[in-house]
Amino acid sequence: MIVSSHTVPFVDLTLQHQPIQAEIEQAMAAVVQRGDFILGKSLKEFEAEFAQASGVNYGVGVASGTDAIALGLQACGIIEGDEVLVPANTFIATVIGVIQAGATPILVDCDRHTALIDLNLAAKAITPKTRAILPVHLYGQMVSPKALLDFAQAHNLIIFEDAAQAHLAQREGYMAGSVGMAAAFSFYPSKNLGAFGNGGMLITSDQEVAQRVQTLRNYGAPKKYYHTEVGKNSRLDSLQAAILQVKLPHLSQWNQLRNQAAQIYDQGLKSGRDNKVVPMTNLAQEGHVYHLYVVRINEASSMTREQVQDFLKEKGIQTGIHYPIPCHLQPAYKSLGYQLGDFPQAEMLCEQILSLPMYPGIKSEDIAWVVEQISLI
Numbered sequence: 001m002i003v004s005s006h007t008v009p010f011v012d013l014t015l016q017h018q019p020i021q022a023e024i025e026q027a028m029a030a031v032v033q034r035g036d037f038i039l040g041k042s043l044k045e046f047e048a049e050f051a052q053a054s055g056v057n058y059g060v061g062v063a064s065g066t067d068a069i070a071l072g073l074q075a076c077g078i079i080e081g082d083e084v085l086v087p088a089n090t091f092i093a094t095v096i097g098v099i100q101a102g103a104t105p106i107l108v109d110c111d112r113h114t115a116l117i118d119l120n121l122a123a124k125a126i127t128p129k130t131r132a133i134l135p136v137h138l139y140g141q142m143v144s145p146k147a148l149l150d151f152a153q154a155h156n157l158i159i160f161e162d163a164a165q166a167h168l169a170q171r172e173g174y175m176a177g178s179v180g181m182a183a184a185f186s187f188y189p190s191k192n193l194g195a196f197g198n199g200g201m202l203i204t205s206d207q208e209v210a211q212r213v214q215t216l217r218n219y220g221a222p223k224k225y226y227h228t229e230v231g232k233n234s235r236l237d238s239l240q241a242a243i244l245q246v247k248l249p250h251l252s253q254w255n256q257l258r259n260q261a262a263q264i265y266d267q268g269l270k271s272g273r274d275n276k277v278v279p280m281t282n283l284a285q286e287g288h289v290y291h292l293y294v295v296r297i298n299e300a301s302s303m304t305r306e307q308v309q310d311f312l313k314e315k316g317i318q319t320g321i322h323y324p325i326p327c328h329l330q331p332a333y334k335s336l337g338y339q340l341g342d343f344p345q346a347e348m349l350c351e352q353i354l355s356l357p358m359y360p361g362i363k364s365e366d367i368a369w370v371v372e373q374i375s376l377i
Helices: 015-035 041-053 065-075 092-100 119-124 145-155 207-216 240-270 303-314 331-336 344-352 364-374
Strands: 058-064 083-087 104-108 130-133 156-161 180-185 200-204 277-279 292-298 351-357
Touching: 015 041, 015 240, 015 303, 041 058, 041 240, 058 065, 058 277, 065 156, 065 180, 065 207, 065 292, 083 092, 104 331, 119 145, 119 240, 130 145, 130 364, 145 277, 156 364, 180 344, 200 207, 240 292, 292 344, 303 351, 303 364, 344 351
Parallel strands: 083 104, 083 130, 130 156, 156 180
Antiparallel strands: 058 200, 180 200, 277 292, 292 351
16 A cells, blocks of 8 residues: 555644643643642633633533533433433433433434434424433534524423533534533543643533532532532543643634634535535534534445545545444443434434544645545545
8 A cells, every 4th residue: 555645634733732832831830839739720710711711600620521511410400310312423422421410311313414413303302301402512513502592492401512522612692601501511632622631621600500510520529528419539630721721812713723724625625526525514604613524425425434534544644433333323322222223314424424634723735635635536
């Protein structure tokens, strides 16, 4: 196999970190000097700053985005026996968070053009036990806030947002995380706002929800050695918060660069003569923050998705698949009672989707190279 000398990485984090490396090192050194590694000054400041940037009143840093879902749902009053509507097309962490909160995830198929939850199908999945809907703002695009609010009001449901891929995303005048009762974010290193390890945050404008997550994340103790709930150890480290605090002021610009790169991709792919490779539809325009740039290798193509991926690899182009196996077909979750064919759109996407290189600072000539190679399939 001959591999091209023109390489395009799937993600290149050095473009973000090199210009601010000295500032990051200073922030980390300050934490070391203070010695407040757990629930320290940097965490408190970052919680407030990220909440404000997202248009809400409170932020509570936790160990991961999964914990932000699990603890956040508990804080919103979700209990064992409750059902939560969840898109079938999402990362498994969304489902895990619901289960860890003690609730039952009820999966709902997605729209094939956006990959977002189909609210018409969600309405049909409601039962007397349904208490909440957990929309996932997938790939960096929000589910329609107005449609969500109308849906929740019509069915008397809590909205809890999974915004793990949508830091500072916007749609219809709303910020990601500001639509529902609360929202979960992840700071996994490759996210639009990534730490140097794992991390997450629950954001909300409800003071009681925020206070309860603060208790739940810290062994269920509102004060030291006094435990009012069965909580867990799930705190965002002060060192990670200090890093994120340095990166946050740059996030809007980084998101704009992602959106601009996506527009170049869109234009290049639309100029093709066929519809073999179809980008996911952007309904949020500039509000889409493109954590991922995802296309479908559809039925018109003579090559399978795997063959396309191998072809691009030979050309030095790294790609990803988000996600190759839908949640309901994962072996660990057979107990949910779903089977092949239950969610045809999600299943179709898992066979066809391909994530192309996307990161702030990706060169236009690299995007042109990717588009040129795709035109050859």
